[in-house]
Amino acid sequence: MKVSEGIKEYFGNIYESVTTISMGMWITFKTAFFERKVTLQYPSHDILEGKTKEASLPSKKNLKPPFEPLLGASQQNYKGPLNAQLPERYRGLLGYDELKCISCLLCAQNCPIDVIRVRGVKIEGRKGKAPTTFRIDYSKCMFCGLCVEVCPTDAVFFTRQFEGATFEYRTLIREFISPALHLERLQLAEVAKKKAIEKKKKKHESEEKEH
Amino acid sequence: MENLVNDLFGQFAFLQKLGYVPTAAIVMLTCALIVLNFFGLMSGLFTFFERKVAGWTNARRGPNRVGPYGLVQFMADGVKLILKEDIIPAAADRSIFKFAPYLLLLGTALSFVVIPFGPTWIIGDLNVGVLYLLATGSFTVVGLIMAGWASNNKYALLGGMRSAAQIVSYEIPNALAILVVVLTAGTMSMQGIIRAQAGGIHHWFLFSSPFSFLAFFVYFVSAIAEINRVPFDIPEAESELVAGYNIEYSAMRFGVFFAAEFGNIYVISAVAVTCFLGGWQIPFLDVTDLGQLGRGFGGFLGRPLVLMVLLLAALAASFLAWKALRAFFWDLRRKWAFFGSRFVRVHSELLVLGLLFAGGALIMALHLPLRAYLSTIYWAFFQYLLPFLVFFGKAMLLSFVVLWWRWTLPRLRVDQLMGVCWKYLIPMGFACLVGQGFWVCFLS
Numbered sequence: 149m150k151v152s153e154g155i156k157e158y159f160g161n162i163y164e165s166v167t168t169i170s171m172g173m174w175i176t177f178k179t180a181f182f183e184r185k186v187t188l189q190y191p192s193h194d195i196l197e198g199k200t201k202e203a204s205l206p207s208k209k210n211l212k213p214p215f216e217p218l219l220g221a222s223q224q225n226y227k228g229p230l231n232a233q234l235p236e237r238y239r240g241l242l243g244y245d246e247l248k249c250i251s252c253l254l255c256a257q258n259c260p261i262d263v264i265r266v267r268g269v270k271i272e273g274r275k276g277k278a279p280t281t282f283r284i285d286y287s288k289c290m291f292c293g294l295c296v297e298v299c300p301t302d303a304v305f306f307t308r309q310f311e312g313a314t315f316e317y318r319t320l321i322r323e324f325i326s327p328a329l330h331l332e333r334l335q336l337a338e339v340a341k342k343k344a345i346e347k348k349k350k351k352h353e354s355e356e357k358e359h
Numbered sequence: 360m361e362n363l364v365n366d367l368f369g370q371f372a373f374l375q376k377l378g379y380v381p382t383a384a385i386v387m388l389t390c391a392l393i394v395l396n397f398f399g400l401m402s403g404l405f406t407f408f409e410r411k412v413a414g415w416t417n418a419r420r421g422p423n424r425v426g427p428y429g430l431v432q433f434m435a436d437g438v439k440l441i442l443k444e445d446i447i448p449a450a451a452d453r454s455i456f457k458f459a460p461y462l463l464l465l466g467t468a469l470s471f472v473v474i475p476f477g478p479t480w481i482i483g484d485l486n487v488g489v490l491y492l493l494a495t496g497s498f499t500v501v502g503l504i505m506a507g508w509a510s511n512n513k514y515a516l517l518g519g520m521r522s523a524a525q526i527v528s529y530e531i532p533n534a535l536a537i538l539v540v541v542l543t544a545g546t547m548s549m550q551g552i553i554r555a556q557a558g559g560i561h562h563w564f565l566f567s568s569p570f571s572f573l574a575f576f577v578y579f580v581s582a583i584a585e586i587n588r589v590p591f592d593i594p595e596a597e598s599e600l601v602a603g604y605n606i607e608y609s610a611m612r613f614g615v616f617f618a619a620e621f622g623n624i625y626v627i628s629a630v631a632v633t634c635f636l637g638g639w640q641i642p643f644l645d646v647t648d649l650g651q652l653g654r655g656f657g658g659f660l661g662r663p664l665v666l667m668v669l670l671l672a673a674l675a676a677s678f679l680a681w682k683a684l685r686a687f688f689w690d691l692r693r694k695w696a697f698f699g700s701r702f703v704r705v706h707s708e709l710l711v712l713g714l715l716f717a718g719g720a721l722i723m724a725l726h727l728p729l730r731a732y733l734s735t736i737y738w739a740f741f742q743y744l745l746p747f748l749v750f751f752g753k754a755m756l757l758s759f760v761v762l763w764w765r766w767t768l769p770r771l772r773v774d775q776l777m778g779v780c781w782k783y784l785i786p787m788g789f790a791c792l793v794g795q796g797f798w799v800c801f802l803s
Contacts, residue, residue, distance in 0.1 A: 162783065169768065176767040180415035187420045 234308050239291045241309045242284055244324040249303035250276025255295035263289045264304075269337035270344075279325060280333045286312055287320040362484040364390060390482050394471045398622050403433035405621035409762050416766040440614035448607050452509040459506035460608070460615035466498025467622040474629045475549050477639050477746035488549040489537050492630060493530065496585060499623075500526045503587075503594060503604050506616075510607035518603025521773065522587060522594035528780045529584040529591075535788030536578035539571050539795045540564055540634040553638030563637040568802075570794035575635040577788050579757075582631065584780070586623035588761060590768040593776060628757035629750075636753050639746035669719065676716025683713050 234240075251268020263285045268277030295304045314320060325333075367386040374382045407422065407430060414421025422429035447456055473488040475481040485491050500523050507519020541547055543564055544555035556563050564571040584591035595603030605616045632638060771779065 158782075172767045173763060176416040176763060179418050180412070180763075183418050185420050186418050187414075 238306065238308055239293060240307045241286070241312050242289070242291075242295070243305045243307040243309075244282055244284075245303045245305070246279060246282070246325060246329075248301040249279045249282065250301055251279045252276065252300065254298045254300065255304050258294045258298045260292065260294065261288050261290065264295060269333055269340075271333065271336040271340045272343065278333055278336075280330050280337075282324040283321060284324070285321045287317060362479070362481045363393070364483045366479075390472075394468055394482060398468050398471050399618065401625045402618040402621035403437065404430075405624055405758065405762075406436065406617065407433045408758070409621070409765070412759065412762040413766055416763070437614065440611050443610040445610040445612060446607075448511060450511040451607065452511070455505050455509035456607075457612070459502050459509060460612045460619070462505060463499060463502030463619040464615050464622075466495050466502065467619045467626060469495040469498070470626040470630075471622075473549050474626065475553060475633065475638060476750055477743055478550070480743065480747060481550060484548055484550045486546075486548050486551075489541060489547045489552070489630075489634070492626075493534055493537065496533075497526070497530065499586070499619075502619075506608070507604040510604070512607050514600045514602070515604050515606045518594045518600050518606070521600075522604060525587070525591065525593065525776060525780075526585050528777060529581045529784075532577050532581040532780065532784035532788040533585055535785065535792055536574040536581065537634060539574040539788075539791050542792065542795055543567070543571060543799055549633050549638075553633055553640060556637045556640055560637070560642045563635065563640070565635040565637075568795060568798045570791045570798055571635065573787060574791040574795070575631070577784050577791060578634065579627075579631055579760075581780070581784055582627040583761060583764065584776070586620060586627055588620075588624070589765040590771050591776060592770060593773055598770075624758050624761050625754060628754045628761065631757055632750060632753040636757075638753075639750040641745070641749050673716050673720030676713050677720060678713075680713025680717050 249266075249268075251266055253266055253268075256262070256264045256266045265281060265283040266279060267281040268279045271278045291306075293306065296306055299305075312320070364386060367389055368382065371382055371385055374385065410432070411421035411429070413419075422432045425432045425435050447453060470492055472482045473485055473491055475484070503522040503526075504519040507515045507517070507522070510516070540552060544552045546552060546555065556567075560566060565575050566572065587594050594600075595605065600606070605613055608616060
């Protein structure tokens with residue numbers, strides 16, 4: 149290599165480093181100060197219901213201080229409620245339709261980690277058994293979907309809810325049937341039992357009479 | 360009142376009967392308290408600032424949850440780090456392992472002693488100030504090698520060795536660039552260097568000659584390399600060395616490493632501002648005695664026309680403050696949380712402005728009777744606070760550039776790093792030195 153070429157390369161390197169560094173810095177500068185922020189400030193500026201949370205929940209508990217004003221960026225990126233954007237077969241929290249359930253215990257039996265507990269009683273005017281207890285322990289659930297698959301009446305299904313985080317462990321055990329309904333069911337069951345016994349007696353008596 | 364140490368000796372004169380040693384001890388402790396508190400605050404704020412800049416360059420928002428604009432984030436981080444378990448590896452050299460981060464911290468904290476904040480705001484204005492800075496900067500090497508060696512981890516050791524190679528090499532261009540400044544200013548004292556740049560922006564060493572202009576870049580690049588910042592952070596290169604010298608550190612010892620690193624950012628920016636950007640000299644304002652300007656201002660504000668305009672502004676501001684206060688009570692009636700309320704979200708700036716101007720109005724009303732006292736306040740503002748704000752603003756601007764570089768440039772390879780130092784920066788430094796010598800001799 150000639151000396152002149154070496155000198156050319158040397159100063160060329162300096163020139164190149166200065167220009168490329170300033171180009172890179174201009175790019176980051178543009179991004180930092182002139183580009184729209186892409187952040188969706190999720191918990192405080194919620195997009196689940198298509199509006200900000202503090203607008204929907206004006207209580208002390210749910211308010212988080214949004215010190216930086218919402219500058220329209222999130223609205224720009226807003227593509228409708230987040231639930232609606234989720235895929236068709238999204239496995240969110242488990243849902244349960246008490247009216248459809250026949251307490252067949254298939255879900256409880258199929259559950260690989262015994263997360264589901266179902267109890268049912270026979271009451272009048274309802275096919276199968278009516279559930280008195282339906283409990284899912286979300287702290288153990290792995291959302292495998294076997295219960296959903298096996299349910300004959302589609303009473304257990306996946307919702308699109310995914311905000312399952314809580315501050316206390318025990319709140320993850322979710323009761324789907326309220327204590328009031330539970331008691332009502334038990335009473336109805338006793339009524340049904342009595343009626344059945346009476347029916348049986350009547351039947352017995354009528355049979356005896358026939359004899 | 361040249362510097363804080365002398366001033367404090369004056370303030371504690373009543374302790375003289377205790378003897379010289381106790382007085383000196385109290386003065387030293389006070390200075391240490393000031394330095395360490397400022398250092399802690401700065402490094403804490405820089406962790407926040409770094410994350411904020413990282414967010415901006417990625418089109419994110421950065422931390423904004425803890426405190427206003429996320430400003431208190433660093434305190435939360437600090438509390439977290441202090442509460443975590445401090446793990447020391449069984450095979451580590453315990454005493455050295457424990458001591459290394461504090462040595463690093465010591466080097467940074469000592470640098471704060473000679474950093475000026477105003478014509479009189481400096482802990483100790485040493486006549487070898489710049490040399491002292493170069494010396495304290497070298498504590499970093501010792502600390503890093505000790506950390507790397509004591510960890511008993513090959514990655515840590517490699518990181519330590521790399522840092523030694525890097526810092527020792529980069530000290531040469533660093534010193535050369537500072538030598539250019541010393542040559543021009545004719546003094547090594549930090550205040551002396553700043554005073555040598557008095558008289559407008561074209562007297563700042565950055566713009567006074569082409570050689571010192573180049574020297575500024577030599578200094579800045581080599582200083583960034585000396586504090587192990589990206590793009591020169593090969594001692595802690597994640598992709599090669601996991602975390603480098605601090606791989607075995609946890610809890611607050613780890614935090615201390617980072618406190619030192621972030622404190623160093625402020626130190627190098629402050630030194631760059633002192634040596635090249637005129638320190639606390641105000642741009643476009645050729646004033647030697649700022650206090651005189653303040654005294655003049657007191658008279659200026661006393662003029663009737665000025666007073667009228669200011670009163671009108673104060674009235675408008677009071678109206679704004681009234682609106683903001685109304686929003687505040689609107690929130691209170693609805694029992695909303697204060698900080699999440701409509702008032703804070705919508706009217707916070709309004710309220711601050713309003714209160715500021717209303718306060719101004721109050722001062723206006725009291726101005727004429729209190730003119731004698733107020734002129735002292737103006738004088739104090741121009742003498743102390745304005746230079747401080749100017750210096751701090753310049754330093755923060757340069758620190759922003761340091762952070763900006765981190766989020767722009769990729770890391771250099773080891774051979775490239777050495778190439779930049781030995782092939783480019785050192786020859787450039789020498790060229791600057793020689794050129795500046797001629798410039799000083801013949802052209803000025």
